[in-house]
Amino acid sequence: MLLEVAGLKKSFGSIVVADDLDLVVAPGEAVGIIGPNGAGKTTLFNLIAGGLAPTAGYFRFDGRDFTGVPLQGRCRAGIGRTHQIPQPFEKLTVFENLLVGAVYGRRKTEAAVAQSCGEILERLGLLKRANTLAGSLTLLERKRLEMARALATAPKLLLLDEIAGGLTEGECSELVATIREIRQTGVAILWIEHVVHALLAVIDRLVVLNFGRKIADGVPKQVMQLPEVHQIYMGIEA
Amino acid sequence: MDDAAARSTQSFRIETAVGSPRATAVAVLIILLALMLLPTFAGRNLIQDLIFLFYMLALAQCWNLLAGYAGLISVGQQAFVGLGGYLLFALTLIAGLNPLLAILLAGLVSALIALPTALIVFRLRGAYFAIGTWVVAEVYRLVFAQVKPLGGGTGTSLTPSVTSSVPGIEWVKTLLDVRAPAARDIVSYWVALALLAGTLAAVYFILRSRRGLALGAIRDHEAAAAGLGVDIYRIKLAVYVATAAMTGMIGALIYLQKARISPDAAFSVLDWTAYVIFIVVIGGIGTMEGPVIGAIVFYLLQRYLADFGASYLILLGTLGIVIMLFAPRGLWGLVADRYDLTLFPTRRRLIIRDREDG
Numbered sequence A: 001m002l003l004e005v006a007g008l009k010k011s012f013g014s015i016v017v018a019d020d021l022d023l024v025v026a027p028g029e030a031v032g033i034i035g036p037n038g039a040g041k042t043t044l045f046n047l048i049a050g051g052l053a054p055t056a057g058y059f060r061f062d063g064r065d066f067t068g069v070p071l072q073g074r075c076r077a078g079i080g081r082t083h084q085i086p087q088p089f090e091k092l093t094v095f096e097n098l099l100v101g102a103v104y105g106r107r108k109t110e111a112a113v114a115q116s117c118g119e120i121l122e123r124l125g126l127l128k129r130a131n132t133l134a135g136s137l138t139l140l141e142r143k144r145l146e147m148a149r150a151l152a153t154a155p156k157l158l159l160l161d162e163i164a165g166g167l168t169e170g171e172c173s174e175l176v177a178t179i180r181e182i183r184q185t186g187v188a189i190l191w192i193e194h195v196v197h198a199l200l201a202v203i204d205r206l207v208v209l210n211f212g213r214k215i216a217d218g219v220p221k222q223v224m225q226l227p228e229v230h231q232i233y234m235g236i237e238a
Numbered sequence B: 001m002d003d004a005a006a007r008s009t010q011s012f013r014i015e016t017a018v019g020s021p022r023a024t025a026v027a028v029l030i031i032l033l034a035l036m037l038l039p040t041f042a043g044r045n046l047i048q049d050l051i052f053l054f055y056m057l058a059l060a061q062c063w064n065l066l067a068g069y070a071g072l073i074s075v076g077q078q079a080f081v082g083l084g085g086y087l088l089f090a091l092t093l094i095a096g097l098n099p100l101l102a103i104l105l106a107g108l109v110s111a112l113i114a115l116p117t118a119l120i121v122f123r124l125r126g127a128y129f130a131i132g133t134w135v136v137a138e139v140y141r142l143v144f145a146q147v148k149p150l151g152g153g154t155g156t157s158l159t160p161s162v163t164s165s166v167p168g169i170e171w172v173k174t175l176l177d178v179r180a181p182a183a184r185d186i187v188s189y190w191v192a193l194a195l196l197a198g199t200l201a202a203v204y205f206i207l208r209s210r211r212g213l214a215l216g217a218i219r220d221h222e223a224a225a226a227g228l229g230v231d232i233y234r235i236k237l238a239v240y241v242a243t244a245a246m247t248g249m250i251g252a253l254i255y256l257q258k259a260r261i262s263p264d265a266a267f268s269v270l271d272w273t274a275y276v277i278f279i280v281v282i283g284g285i286g287t288m289e290g291p292v293i294g295a296i297v298f299y300l301l302q303r304y305l306a307d308f309g310a311s312y313l314i315l316l317g318t319l320g321i322v323i324m325l326f327a328p329r330g331l332w333g334l335v336a337d338r339y340d341l342t343l344f345p346t347r348r349r350l351i352i353r354d355r356e357d358g
């Protein structure tokens, strides 16, 4: 298994936001995560890739225990992530944002990564903005920059946190196409998304979280039919 | 997919830009040469003022790298100014070394002492870090106040034999036909110019290197930088030690020029940190240009208003607050936003070219 989360638990004071979570992702697999607001989805990403220390449990990546590994080590080992609220380096250009990930995440020289950074920007439609300051991007562009920057680190596992919100129908299918392309290069994907139809167009497996607990994990179509999932999702997705 | 087809027709490379490298190099050389030759016709007052401007600017560049880029808001850099100053006195008065050599050694020893200091203060975060650095500086001050051979709490002066042993003084005296005190100032001026040029060059080349990329990222969003593989602790430690070395050398020069040292003056938080922060903040933190503008403004204020005593300090404080409120990116920020100017280009540009062979 590429990622193996076992018995992971996190509480902030008395609120438990991750409760005995088990989760696996195979190399090249695409797994979706859904769940109501506050279910603990982003927290799970922060435990895996954000330096948030779990209260109990552990996770393994690429066969190694990663629970106590510092942030930069996780990235270099191949975990890339996007942030639900984009965190661009505002006074660097879009290209420089990618360079940071490529140079430090892959431990290469700037000259050696320029070509691949350019290709990633092109794939995500940011090439025209390459030399503009990231601080001047629109929210949608910032979300794309999040993804471009994560890709620049050449991840084996890409964690996507709500990147389809606010897109038009056309933009959404473009995004789905892009993510499919990324999959084809062998990158495994763990994708949190409220826009379920976009998610279903990509993923092999669907996980449902509620109050920090995993309440379903399986074939997407079947998971969506489960009564408890149905109940949670009433009104969220038509 | 036409997307994929487009990809194969373009090639990308990076250019860390200086518009025209040769013209820039020539301009830099001309400015340096002009500043070097200035003492041949400038009066002694101007030379002394410029020494002050140069070392304040050098200190400001160090603090800007530390606080503006690496996010280390230290209010204890006077620790290294004082340390450098006292090292100069110890190495010349007690060990009998040449003052110029003592300046270099002061830098080295400052770096060595910064390392264990960092291990302590780096355990603290945010405001606690700031207070921690201040406490460290106070400890240094109290320690040096105990060193009797260096005058204890009242301090001491350099002997004339030390101040006149700086290489070049005799040479300047005969060449420019000036008296010994003026010749000493001129040599100090050159040393200050060399230290300033060295500091600017060091900061500039750090910012252009891959470390600079990480520092820009840390400045803008530390957590995101860590998540992309940047080893924050290591870079901060390197910056802390490097700026301590530079600050220590500047401190040594300052006290060679002043020729008199005391713990209260050498470890003064007002002179060596508060003024420096003022310079960086009004000029524009997190840019190399900001401290340059800030140092010039500060020099002019000091030159023409310092006689007003307490009201001068109130004015400085008010000006600092007004600029923080209405131009948080400093005076340079106001200019740079409007005209897209830069004096120290560190931008990496992506250059896109259509491939010839497709």
Ligand SMILES: Nc1ncnc2c1ncn2[C@@H]1O[C@H](COP(=O)(O)OP(=O)(O)OP(=O)(O)O)[C@@H](O)[C@H]1O
Pocket (backbone or CB within 6 Å): A012, A017, A035, A036, A037, A038, A039, A040, A041, A042, A043, A044, A084
């Ligand atoms: N650092 C923190 N300190 C205290 N509580 C926190 C912290 N981070 C998250 N929480 C709480 O944990 C719960 C889960 O938050 P999380 O961001 O993981 O939810 P989510 O599933 O991503 O929700 P959304 O769909 O709104 O993004 C929320 O109740 C949140 O307020």
Ligand SMILES: [Mg+2]
Pocket (backbone or CB within 6 Å): A041, A042, A043, A084, A161
């Ligand atoms: Mg979330």
